[in-house]
Amino acid sequence: MTQHSTLGVAVVGTGRMGADHVRRLDEVVSGARVTAVVDIDGDRAKGAARGIAGCTAYTDAAAAMAAPDVDAVLIASPGPAHEEALLAALAHDLPVLCEKPLTPDAAAALRVMEAEARLGHRRVQVGFMRRYDAEYLRLKALLDGGGLGRPLMLHCRHRNVATPPGFTEQMMINDSVVHEIDAARWLLGEEITAVTVLRPRPSGGAPEGLGDPQLVLLETAGGAVVDVEIFVNCGFGYQVSCEAVGERGAARLGDAHGLYVTAAGRWGGEIAQDYVVRFEDAYDRQVRRWVDAARRGETEGPGVWDGYAAAAVCEAGVRAQATGARVAVELAARPALYGG
Amino acid sequence: MTQHSTLGVAVVGTGRMGADHVRRLDEVVSGARVTAVVDIDGDRAKGAARGIAGCTAYTDAAAAMAAPDVDAVLIASPGPAHEEALLAALAHDLPVLCEKPLTPDAAAALRVMEAEARLGHRRVQVGFMRRYDAEYLRLKALLDGGGLGRPLMLHCRHRNVATPPGFTEQMMINDSVVHEIDAARWLLGEEITAVTVLRPRPSGGAPEGLGDPQLVLLETAGGAVVDVEIFVNCGFGYQVSCEAVGERGAARLGDAHGLYVTAAGRWGGEIAQDYVVRFEDAYDRQVRRWVDAARRGETEGPGVWDGYAAAAVCEAGVRAQATGARVAVELAARPALYGG
Amino acid sequence: MTQHSTLGVAVVGTGRMGADHVRRLDEVVSGARVTAVVDIDGDRAKGAARGIAGCTAYTDAAAAMAAPDVDAVLIASPGPAHEEALLAALAHDLPVLCEKPLTPDAAAALRVMEAEARLGHRRVQVGFMRRYDAEYLRLKALLDGGGLGRPLMLHCRHRNVATPPGFTEQMMINDSVVHEIDAARWLLGEEITAVTVLRPRPSGGAPEGLGDPQLVLLETAGGAVVDVEIFVNCGFGYQVSCEAVGERGAARLGDAHGLYVTAAGRWGGEIAQDYVVRFEDAYDRQVRRWVDAARRGETEGPGVWDGYAAAAVCEAGVRAQATGARVAVELAARPALYGG
Amino acid sequence: MTQHSTLGVAVVGTGRMGADHVRRLDEVVSGARVTAVVDIDGDRAKGAARGIAGCTAYTDAAAAMAAPDVDAVLIASPGPAHEEALLAALAHDLPVLCEKPLTPDAAAALRVMEAEARLGHRRVQVGFMRRYDAEYLRLKALLDGGGLGRPLMLHCRHRNVATPPGFTEQMMINDSVVHEIDAARWLLGEEITAVTVLRPRPSGGAPEGLGDPQLVLLETAGGAVVDVEIFVNCGFGYQVSCEAVGERGAARLGDAHGLYVTAAGRWGGEIAQDYVVRFEDAYDRQVRRWVDAARRGETEGPGVWDGYAAAAVCEAGVRAQATGARVAVELAARPALYGG
Structure with a gap:
């Protein structure tokens, strides 16, 4: 070839x-x-x-x-x-x-x-x-370039308009938060070592039995803390944001922007309704x-190591979600092929 | 006392x-x-x-x-x-x-x-x-401090929801644009020497016979150019903005802000409906x-000199509005009491 | 009188x-x-x-x-x-x-x-x-008016440029987070029932021995969850923000705004350096x-009940900070004078 | 094929x-x-x-x-x-x-x-x-959908960091403003009938002899008015913005956005330095x-009609620039192939 x-x-x-x-x-x-x-x-x-x-x-x-x-x-x-x-x-x-x-x-x-x-x-x-989104790439470059000093925390929001029938609480971790899990590992360059899940009162807009939204807390090997709001029935749009807080500054991605309209007593614009539009x-x-x-x-x-690590954190997350306790993440030894 | x-x-x-x-x-x-x-x-x-x-x-x-x-x-x-x-x-x-x-x-x-x-x-x-609005004061300080280099242009917008009965085209100059006339003189520290008025097609939302909106162009003694959109029946809110363009940068005041709401498919917030709210x-x-x-x-x-100069520019502006021509502003000699 | x-x-x-x-x-x-x-x-x-x-x-x-x-x-x-x-x-x-x-x-x-x-x-x-800040008042009115549906979470940031000598970890709760504690009680109209504190690695910009920043988690009687980033040596400015997440939308206060400057390759503006400026x-x-x-x-x-409740939550917070555990808040019965 | x-x-x-x-x-x-x-x-x-x-x-x-x-x-x-x-x-x-x-x-x-x-x-x-930029496409859709009512004015900014050697005033019209000329014709769906050029004092950052910036005023067959700031040595970045003002609202494209950084006393972000980045x-x-x-x-x-019309407007613009007068645009009859 x-x-x-x-x-x-x-x-x-x-x-x-x-x-x-x-x-x-x-x-x-x-x-x-x-x-x-x-x-x-x-x-x-x-x-x-x-x-x-x-x-x-x-x-x-x-x-x-x-x-x-x-x-x-x-x-x-x-x-x-x-x-x-x-x-x-x-x-x-x-x-x-x-x-x-x-x-x-x-x-x-x-x-x-x-x-x-x-x-x-x-x-x-x-x-x-x-990892291929323009804003995430810019944030990664900013962190790697030291522009914010050493990163200490990430504040993440992950909101979907509504869930399809059959969507379970475990899927909130495995299908949705898994993106933040990978993004956090990648942005911070550290493995996640523990997961805790807080469960606010469920939204009236969520299907019966689905504890939505939740607040997922991740801790990393180097001591960074990540909080993730996962809200899969927020009703108003698809919204993903991430604020990295470093020793010398903070940077946030995911603010809606685009055409700035002033009409009918309001300023602002439209929110994407779908990840296909947001991440096309x-x-x-x-x-x-x-x-x-x-x-x-x-x-x-x-690569495969990243897929494995995400799966291991998700398993801990689902357990944390079910028990209310802080659950440690146990990873296998990292093979040399993946920089271990 | x-x-x-x-x-x-x-x-x-x-x-x-x-x-x-x-x-x-x-x-x-x-x-x-x-x-x-x-x-x-x-x-x-x-x-x-x-x-x-x-x-x-x-x-x-x-x-x-x-x-x-x-x-x-x-x-x-x-x-x-x-x-x-x-x-x-x-x-x-x-x-x-x-x-x-x-x-x-x-x-x-x-x-x-x-x-x-x-x-x-x-x-x-x-x-x-x-001259007492916090944002105008900050812009004035930025210009006077040389942060943008020498100012070359101002782009101004002045929008009202609607006019009361009896509002005339002359009042668009004398009651509304007069604020931009004073602000331009103050921000630039220069007298206005000529006025031209362009008249787009009138909005269907304007009362019969009122040529609304208009674009008012001011020239200053030092060669700066100011454009003012005056739109007194814009329908959607009260909005005053001003962008100063200098040799090294630009600064804009008047963007609506405040609470940033995401709901019902839109991001943004409310616009003030009234100058009383905006300039309280x-x-x-x-x-x-x-x-x-x-x-x-x-x-x-x-002071009185500023009131006089504004009146003289308004007189030229009303003539420019009526004739479509560029009208020069003639000012009396500035008395010593007012720094003449 | x-x-x-x-x-x-x-x-x-x-x-x-x-x-x-x-x-x-x-x-x-x-x-x-x-x-x-x-x-x-x-x-x-x-x-x-x-x-x-x-x-x-x-x-x-x-x-x-x-x-x-x-x-x-x-x-x-x-x-x-x-x-x-x-x-x-x-x-x-x-x-x-x-x-x-x-x-x-x-x-x-x-x-x-x-x-x-x-x-x-x-x-x-x-x-x-x-409670007297214009943006907080607007957020309170939005929540009370039901514009976001029932509130489920608050995401708060509280950042100071630097701490004076002698500033202790307990003061991070008692002097700083106490504002979020009261704001949360007031905005949500509910008492706080438990506090947990997560401690990321300390910033290199914090004084030796001060675990700064921290993430404080509050739970309310009605099941809302509040996360507060407290970072008292962030170095770059004074920043207080609060995002309320409700069943139908979210609203954020505290975004820096004011003069929007484009110069030297950057857009944006200045951040207040001090609570005196921000909350004047x-x-x-x-x-x-x-x-x-x-x-x-x-x-x-x-009133006094609010002062008492804040003190009780702070006491729990300081204990949570020291132990790493979730600490329940015990309140006395509310006297009739205070709506008990 | x-x-x-x-x-x-x-x-x-x-x-x-x-x-x-x-x-x-x-x-x-x-x-x-x-x-x-x-x-x-x-x-x-x-x-x-x-x-x-x-x-x-x-x-x-x-x-x-x-x-x-x-x-x-x-x-x-x-x-x-x-x-x-x-x-x-x-x-x-x-x-x-x-x-x-x-x-x-x-x-x-x-x-x-x-x-x-x-x-x-x-x-x-x-x-x-x-015409293929996402924001322009959204603005065009908004205007065509009637979301702002009938468009009355466009306010355009076109700023470049600096000009290469040999850049002339005519090129400000022919190479730069030509984009706004086409965008205005396309967004408004009307031909341009007259051009006027105002010349503020030149920026000290412009090469000797180049009257930079300028304010170009376009009038359309249907009575809309377009103002274009052209500033090809603004020094700070590449910036293209356009605000359409309609009978019921206004919409602006081109605000810089992306990563929102708070650091070193400022909020904001980076401005593109080049049209290649902005319009990639x-x-x-x-x-x-x-x-x-x-x-x-x-x-x-x-198509060819659009290329022709832009060339005719540019010719009028260069004449207006040289004379200071309002210059009418004369177009040939529009052939049937181009919807004439």
Whole structure:
């Protein structure tokens, strides 16, 4: 594969997220094309492949990965299916972009880590797309450049308009706060060592039985403290913000902006209603960077260790949520492949 | 009058503005009390005096000024009545705070200037209250401190919700833009030498026959350019902003702020609907400074020269508005009393 | 005392805060004058009285309160001296404005409460001046009006540039967070039932031995959760913010604003360096409201119960800070005088 | 050419802008590849082609357009070379994206218009990239949706850090204000009928002899008024803003935002220093839309009529700048191909 060859990508899973990635690879990101789509629902796979020249529909991920026109794999299937697809991709030594969570639990993540370690080089990038958001990148650069002094605290808000039917309290940690967990590890460059969850009275706007909102407290190995408001039925918009407090200053991302309108007695503007709108650029940039690196034969960005650490913190978080107690996070030793 | 004696004030005119000043002197500003109210409508005068201990109602301003418990005069009667009241106050050598306009026309202002010049010291402060607004004061300090380099342009907006019946195009200049005229002279420290008025298509929200909004262009002796949007039926709120552009930077005042609310799909907050709300602090500070100075036997702030210059620019502005042409401003020689 | 008589005030304590109140009563607030100043340091008392007509210097608070020209008492002495001055003022049935803390400990506050209860009517207002800040007032009105739905969480930041020598960790709770404690009780209309304190790594900018910043977590009787970042050596400015999160929206106060400057590659503006600048209007308004009420023979605003509850929460907070544990707040029964 | 074939693009001109477009087509925009680069400097052409698989270097634009692997032409050569390249591309009936200005003068633009009219269908898109900026798009949608009522005025700012050597006053109109001219025509949906230029005192930061800043006033056929501050040596950053004032509200784009930092006594953030940073997304989106349309055999966006009208307004603007007078804009009749 030379610099300018086109990367043939197999997209595993063609639900909302998978279909969006198919569109992205087809229309937005240069240097790649979708040569295979995989879904256990064969009709859905065929529907996703339709209209894309040279794209084959599969029901079996391993079969797709064996195809000669598949150079890389994007996994967007449900979390429980990730481990099998990841192991298959690693068996073929293919670069992978795996939507978060890497795996639903830390034990499975460890097995993937072992498989990659046996390979001896990184092949998996995990889809923590906030690391590719322009504002997060600027905050990371500011912290790394020492502009705020050493970071001491992060104040995070994560608000969604409403939850779909079947959304559980555990999903507040595993599907939502997991983004803050990764962002905190990345921004601070430290592992999370303990989780506590406070439960305010539930909002009347939350479904019966869902303790929403909650306040999740994370402590890091270096002594930083992170508080996360998770409010998944706030009703008014999609809002993600993060304020980093350092020894010499603070910086906040996520304030709504854009067109500043004064009309009908009010100033202000519109709030995004959806993560797709808010993080569209980050998704595009994430896939572009992954494609660029894969074409160079490299793997960058958040990897299996990050997926594993996030899963371990989520497990502690769910326990903290259920018990009301502070729960310590136990991590395995970090392999050398991941800078251990 | 020692430092701590209380200033007895006669308030001339008890309409909306006069009544508000009575309340301010009675309840808000320390060191002064209202000892006389004057209104040609005797019943209104009596109504205003009622409930204020030691306050006498008059229908004749000169009689009030002759009273022994009147140490100072606040003129809030209609503009055409100002000249007579000013001359009477100067005849008694009393400190005056005169609501703008000083006089409706430049010729009358010149006569007041002569009377004060004969007195040989300043006694009149004109009610250009923006000079006492916290944001304007900060902008003035920034410009005077050289923080932006030499100022080159001002971009001003002046928006009101709606005009009362009988509001004319001339009043857009004389009652509204007059504030920007004084603010520009004060901020830039230069006289205005020419006025041009551009007339966009009228808003459907403006009363029949009123060319609203307009764009007023001012040029100064030192070559600065000022543009003023005057829009007195904007419908949505009261909004005054001013951006100063200097050789090294720009600074803007007047952005709505306060409580930042995110709800119902929007971020932002409320806009003041009224100048009383927006400039309440400026009115308070203006009167407080005037009282403080009067108790020390001094007169500060915008004076008769400023009132005269504003009147002269307004006259040119009304002509520019009517003709569409650029109209030069002709000022009399500046007397030594006013730094000429 | 009729509506328009002037209130004679004895100011007890003439340190920084007391001197500032003397100036405020003398120059800013109408309807009152300083007729007595009290300081155990007689020279300092005399210095404070100098230049104020009709003001007598005392070294004994009780003597001042017995003077015929003293109608009301403003206590600004150090906290340990408050109880004695409060009891003396109550013995004379005089209206009191007492700087926070009401008393340094809850037990003393209970004794003051008993004295006021014996009197049978309220006479003491406690100096929680944030209740008089324009933005806090707007937030309170928004919450009470139901504009955000039921409030569920408050996110608070309290940052100071630096601490004076001798500042202790307990003072972070007793002198600083006490403002958030009162604001939370007032905004939410609920008592605080538990306190937890998290201690991030200390900032390199904090004095040796001071665990600064900290994250203080408050829980209320109705199940709301409040997090407070207290960072008293942040270095960059004085910053107080509070975001209320309700069932249908969120509202934040305390964003720096004012002049918006673009220069030298940056947009933005200046941050206040001091609470005196940030809350100047709130201090003025607080004293004005107290004077107005006292002239009407009434007492309003935060009272002895509020001072007591704040002291009780602070005691729990200091214990939580020292132990790392969640500490429950135990309150006495609320007397009928205070709506119990 | 089917939906999914790749568009072969010849890039004419390989200076800063041309090289940037080569990179964009190669790395960012999917569905296209650079098959030819043209520069009269053969070495520069070869340098630009190097490293791009299947890309040929030419010194003659017509030769490139005759090549079988060239499906479309992107013109980024200096303005005086545009007419010849445009006529060649139209002779081959190739879709063109032509950097602004379409041509340096209105007469040449008319000749291009005639050539396209003879073809009978649109083939040329002009590079007014602001029409592809997210904020401009939102403002356009707001205006078209009637959210502000009928638009009456636009207030525009266009500030650059500094000008390169040789930058003339005419270039302030032709290279800089031309963007506001097109944006005003597009946002308002009306032709510009007159131009006036006011010249404040020059900034000390401007090169000797350059009257910088200036205030350009545009009037439209429907009676809207547009003011444009053009300040090309403002020193502090690249700043483009536009406030539309309608009958019922106003909306402003271009406020700097992003990371909100509080440090060292100030709140705020960084300002972009360069149009490349500010409008990067707009350039990407512009080229992507052009490629997408070309692959469908269509031409969209600003066309030859828009390029012509902008040139005619610029000619009037340069005359107004030189004379100080209001100069009327004379436009040819609008051909039916352009909605005439």
